Amino acid sequence: MKRKKSIIFLGTISSLLILIIGIFAFLSRSIAQPPKEVKTLKVGSTLPLNLGMGVETKKMLEVIVPKFNEAGGLTVQGQRYTIDLILYDDKYSAEAGRAAVERLIYQDKVKFIICQIGSAPIVAGLATTESEKVMSFVGGASPKIVSPKNRYIFGTSTTRTSIPPLWTMAKRVFPSAKTVVFLSPDDETGRARASEETQVAEAFGVKVLQVLHYPRDTVDFSSIAAKAKSFNSDLIDYPGAVAGTQFGLQLKAMYAAGFRGGQISAITPQMDEITAVASHEALEGLLCTMQGTEVPDPYPLAHEVKQDYMKKYGKWSETSLTWIHGWFAFVQAIKKADSLDPEGVANLIATKGLEWGIPNGKAMLVKRPDLGNNRYCDTCAEMAYSQIKNGKLAFVGRIPLDEAVSACEKVFGGKWR
């Protein structure tokens, strides 16, 4: 009996010891195991580094991407990734753009491309990105970007959807306006923008008296302005204009020609450049878009990116914000899909949509039934507007995301959400 008790005791002790050793072994193994290695995810971009907007976008990406990495980067299925941004110059041309995209795909093996700006390099690289199943979150104005044939490219700038919200605001600021004359560059972009704005203006009950085209490299707008003034319209609009000095020269010429009506533009003017060539009187009252960083109550993201940019470069540039929506969309899409498979991510956001935050506020992917595309492929965003008062941009108001989408649906037709 005594012997039996001893055997039970020894057995119990042995079992306990084995259990304790097992627990310790398990714990020590867990403690000693190194953390999962942080991997690098290559993300590509091509920008026109021969133009100010390309350089500024690059500078902004060089601020926000390292900060994103420092904050932990992307986590996909428990695996952490830091972003390695590979950026090439596309010179805003089709040839250089296609070469840069091919280099990104075949040499650097990227599966995601973000923040391209010009339609020419984007469209030139489109065949390659689609055939190689590389996902792109890009700017550009061309409707080809949101063609129903495409599966992997998403338009993440508001260039194709910013006109209806602008005219919503224009009707508030200039309620009695009945007529408008357009001044637009004589190229594919200018003509496409003018055609689109004609559709929008007429949907808002404003008659387009004339569309005046000028060569893209024009510097002397005197005669064109004299002709524009001769129509005595209530408004002048500048579809397809660029935000810098040339825009200032147009405003100056209109003022010199004697025009004193309302003026609107879908761009955010580069104030330092336009005030260098045009007097405050010539700019007074222009209704235009405003960056989210400049509004009286900027969103935290707007405040943060501006602070970070100024910390690195000293001087703030509003242009740096215009084309970076693609970055925020890319991050949100990967988080939503919890996958790095371009096909899976593209299918998910094209069928379920995507909402994300940008410095201006909220943005979302929308369908383009008017262009025959019923997948979520284009972007609508909250917009802020200003008027120039005494040489400075003065905040006028915001058009919230819902209203912006509704305005687009009203003008272009179909269900966008």
Place this chain on the structure above:
Amino acid sequence: MTSALFTQLLVNGLATGMVYVLIASGLILVLGVARIFNFAHGEFYMLGAYATFALCQVLQVNFFISIILSMFVVALLAAICYRLIFHHIRGNLLLCAAASMGLSMMFERGALVSFGTQERGLPSVFTGVMAIGGAALPVEKIAVILLCVAIMLGLYYLLMRTKLGKAMRAVKLDTEVAALQGINTTMVYALAMAVGCSLAGLAGGIIAPLFSITPNMGHAMLLKCFMVLIVGGLESMLGGVVGGLVIGMTLSFGYYILGGLSEILLFSIIGVILVFKPGGLFGEVVEDV
């Protein structure tokens, strides 16, 4: 078209035309006296604009002093270019043309590296709009016309009343006879180059507050100046004046009538002139320059 609108377009055309006159006169001087077809002439115009911009914006120098200093800077640069390059190849028209093309590229690239691709602009010195009989006339356009007329009168005085002008005209007429008369032809060539290019530089300075300044602004201007020379005649100063005004007016009224297609009107007018006057309005048919 109302009379007010006509007046506006007339003043616009005169202002633009007078700038063409100024630049084309320089080109004619260099071609006529030094026998150099200067493809870098547009770049001297661009350098004048950038020099004025740099003096006004960076060094905060008064605009009028800036354009005068810019003129001298461009003149000095042109004289150096002549001495270092064209002096050794003068007489060979093709080689001079090729050298000037190279110079043009160098200047353009230099401006690109120094000032970047960003368009630059200067605030206007003459602000405001004059209302005359319902026409809105920008003061700066009227000022440009007056400035250009004053400079052209100065050039006329230089060429017709001064020793240097007489020497230039003598060299243009017959180089060998002029040399036999004791004229230092090498010096005259260099001075013709300096004066001709300084006119382009001066025009660049005058135009700086009106339009934008870019490294490639010289190309379009050179093309317009060639049109002026074709219309007026290759070596005629009077032809340069008339040609400049014809081109300025055609573009001003052409933009109003045809918009972006005004260049078609311009080339049609040039075509008609060449049919009746193959050497230009005041020139002769050139067999060999």
